[in-house]
Amino acid sequence: METGAGTIRAFWARHRRLGTALIVAFCFLTGLGTDVLLRGPGQSDWWHLTVDAVVAVSLIWRRSWPWGVLAVTVAGDALTDGMLVAAFAVAMYSLAANRTLNEATAGTLGSLAVLGAETVHRSGRDGLGTFIFFYGVTVVASVLIGATVATRRRYVQALLDRAARLAREKEQEGLLAAARERARIAHDLHDIVAHNLTVMVRLADGATAVADADPQRSRKAVERAAELGREAMKDMRRLLGVLHDGSPDVPGDLETLIETFRIAGLPVTLRGRGPEPASPGLQRVVFRIVQEALTNALRYAEHPTEVLAELDYSSDPIRIAIVDDGRGTAPAPSVGSEQGLIALRERAALYGGTVEAGPQPVGWAVRVSIPHQTEDLDELDE
Structure with a gap:
């Protein structure tokens, strides 16, 4: 007045x-x-x-x-x-x-x-x-x-x-928030589309290769590819739902993920120590890191005899290691873009973690360290 x-x-x-x-x-x-x-x-x-x-x-x-x-x-x-x-x-x-x-x-x-x-x-x-x-x-x-x-x-x-x-400043914060959200959506789309398509293509190739010699195995691979496609569609719908109403994403199931890669022909061994983190956001980050690392192994590792996925929840920081003994150490020319590693580093950095990825004397290794977090940090990833 x-x-x-x-x-x-x-x-x-x-x-x-x-x-x-x-x-x-x-x-x-x-x-x-x-x-x-x-x-x-x-x-x-x-x-x-x-x-x-x-x-x-x-x-x-x-x-x-x-x-x-x-x-x-x-x-x-x-x-x-x-x-x-x-x-x-x-x-x-x-x-x-x-x-x-x-x-x-x-x-x-x-x-x-x-x-x-x-x-x-x-x-x-x-x-x-x-x-x-x-x-x-x-x-x-x-x-x-x-x-x-x-x-x-x-x-x-x-x-x-x-x-x-x-x-x-408010306008700039809005622009930065929009940029972060676009980056998160791009990473999620990369996880959902690129990873699932990679496994589906490998399953289809495997099913075609053994169709005459082992029809049962071929049928199982085709069925798994169909299931993976349906899961990818559900993930897409869930992502679109997050964009529509802001509801949080849910962590994926690591056992199912590992089994999918095994069916695709990747000899994955999972070793875990300690209880899983209570934070759904941190669980989701661990899931995406394992998914990205195994997808890279499926793409680039040449005839691996073992892919070891170690999850050590008992230490602080949490340690994740995905190591394969394949002979390939460079991305395939047709698909390598390093976007997956960029997304992996950004996801780990969101929780204060670090990523080391590179060739070993034999094979390739991805090692991630993430400090234990409180439940409050879930809000940053949602």
Whole structure:
């Protein structure tokens, strides 16, 4: 709700020219009235009226050139024997309101020195006490009011700048959050599509290769490929559901994942120590890491005799190691893009973990360390 003072300030802010005209007229009439009061009616001369008019008109530029206006006002006041006190007060106020406090202090001292010297020259030391009283009160009041207005302006401007900065930061945070969400969606799509398609292609190739020699094994591979396709569709629907309503994703089943890779022809051995982490988010990260590492082994390892998946939940940090003894150590030219390793590192980093991946004397190894987390960190991955 706007207060009365706020309404007045808003009115003068909208009608700056009217306010300036009133100030100019007031200062001119005040100077004229002082001249008439001191000299008597009909005793004013054109020189004093001209100086009064020039000083009053100069106040139009009091905001843009306060130093120049103050100089004109001080000179005019000295030339008219101290009749322009009102204009001097406006000039001092304008300097304090539109410049720094140090500048206002310098203007005050300089003006009082000039006008005080002129008073002593005109009236002797007898007029110095009156000068100090009237001009001291005028200067102190004008400078204090002007400094208060300047401080309020700076405070309001600081609030506006802070609000603008917060708005920009909020916008940037929104853009970063959107980028993180896009990256998470891309990683999930990579996990769902690329991994499942890799296994399905391998199952289909295997089923074709043994169709005549071992129809039962071929049928089992085809059935598993169909199941994997349905699971991929469910994962896609679940991902789309997360995008639609924000519901959390659920961890996958490691035993089923390992069995799928075994059916696809990868000799996986799973070893686990300690209880699984209670955090669903951390379980999901472990699942995705194992899935990515085994998919890479299925793609690139040449005739491995053993792929060892070790999950050590009993240590802190949690240690995950996927090691194969295949001869291949480089990505296949047709499919290698390193996006899987990038996604794997980013998933581990989300929980403060690290990833080491590279060739061994025989085969390839992926080793991941993830500190034990509290349940609160689940919110970061959802």
